[in-house]
Amino acid sequence: MPIIVTPYIPTYITVHLGTPDSDAENLTISFREYIKNVASSEVYPTWHNSALRANILAQVSFALNRVYTEFYPSQGYSFNITASTAYDQKFIKGRNIFDSVSTLVDELFTVYIRRQGFVEPLAASFCNGTTTVCDGLSQWGSENMAQQGYDSVQILRHYYGDNIELVTNAPMQDIQYSYPGAPLRLGDISPEVQVAQIMINRISVAYPAIPKIWQVDGIFSSSTEDAVRELQHIFNLTVDGIIGKSTWYMMVHLYTGILRLSELVSEGQTFFQLDFEYHQAIVYGQRGESVTLLQYLLSILAQFYLTIPFLTIDGVFGDETQAAVQALQLDAGLPQTGTVDEETWDVIIDRFIGIDRTVLSNPKFFPYQSPSSGEVEPELLHSYFSARPGQFPGFPLELGASDNDQERSES
Incomplete structure (x- = not known):
């Protein structure tokens, strides 16, 4: 959950x-x-x-x-x-x-x-x-x-x-259940509201009739209420725009099902902190969280630098990851070693922060705002990390394309 x-x-x-x-x-x-x-x-x-x-x-x-x-x-x-x-x-x-x-x-x-x-x-x-x-x-x-x-x-x-x-x-x-204990409604401000907004936005990828909540800020706004009403309408709940226990657990059930968290093959919860500090070289054949973070950063850069190929985020530094690193090094005028040394890492972080400040943090482009500090809050990173609504769809946008086209392709 x-x-x-x-x-x-x-x-x-x-x-x-x-x-x-x-x-x-x-x-x-x-x-x-x-x-x-x-x-x-x-x-x-x-x-x-x-x-x-x-x-x-x-x-x-x-x-x-x-x-x-x-x-x-x-x-x-x-x-x-x-x-x-x-x-x-x-x-x-x-x-x-x-x-x-x-x-x-x-x-x-x-x-x-x-x-x-x-x-x-x-x-x-x-x-x-x-x-x-x-x-x-x-x-x-x-x-x-x-x-x-x-x-x-x-x-x-x-x-x-x-x-x-x-x-x-x-x-x-003792077992702690996620329901906040009291209904969430228009005007409420709390971390639980933000969790609800995150869940709704993820559910809306599979159910595009549910409107996106463009400000995931923990404030139960009219746009949040509208999204709740539509979710309640689709799933035959009382349409009152209030997140009571039945609505909350319907959202939990849908969210868990969409991410397949209760299955052996799961999309997974990927909450961790972005650490911008260089610690040691990341090399071909390496596995683990540092590789996953590298792949995440490169996947963002690939959406803005056409020379960097898209890659799979799987925590394994294989041929795909090496090719993306070498492409970045070529673009930055660095030796194409395919190894992420300190100089390569600094270029990756520099470019990511530039994109984050000008695009990812802009609610016009992304439904989630990232903080200005050096770390991304877990819930927000989760929204970026798993290709959430509002992120680059992975294919060129052409004349006449719309958000609805992207949502239909994802759902």
Whole structure:
């Protein structure tokens, strides 16, 4: 969810002991005991330690993703996850817990998987790999790999990709729901209003009838009210222009669905700070957040410098990124090394800041304003980073083209 920027381990989690719409009991249990139950229900205690660790980390991450995205509360349910393997993962009320599993869960229940550069816990889907197969982890496959000498991280990367990482010692707290607690309405000023504006603008890419909010400033203006009314009209809510609980969670549900945050292949939350300081050279073959930031900056420059080719933002310094760096170096009269040294970095930052001050910060061109300081607030960076409405569409604008043409192509 956009308001919960830092994932956490919930002290307790509420499990629905059936399919979502069934008339089954809701059971609230400590998160640690929940994972012990799931792990004891999903895998065998005699499995190799590496396989057990990989499976437990997948189970923790999947459950945290359900909490983080408010997957069920945003649909009107009063629980966080179900006990149905058709929807979530197996939980058996009152079952015995295996000692080997219990010991590992005590060590691992505050550790989760995420993709590099993303915030949300990975929706780490899995299946047994024999009677059912899926795009995620194969439980029996993980045991086979462990028997061959693979460790838990190698197993997880085999099934989920090389661009995953483990977050350790995540903080614990009671579950915090994103709804502000009181309706948001015309004249309100708050961070929650800004979050609502960000969500609406993202939703409007898929539903172009919803008007854009051109000032994402946390002020509930008449343009925000108009956008809320249209959203309510489209989704059969009471059309009053007020963001009550039903409207808020409809927005959360739509936003999560559009970004695919609760799926294994996700557009991802990409909140991080822009750090303009040069630290060290960024080189071919490198991976991680510094490469993602470099690619983001180059993707902006490519929209204004025709000599710089467009590139994929994936956190991997490959051929595309090297070609973009070399093109920039050629344009700037620098040696075309393809390595981002301090001189190259300074040119990139110089040009980005110039664009930011003259174009990105101008509400005539972009629906989001960036601050004048050296860092971009996370919510605003998210709006830039994932090709939000108002950003260059990735193709030339020609005579007769309109915003509606762009919106139709994106939706």
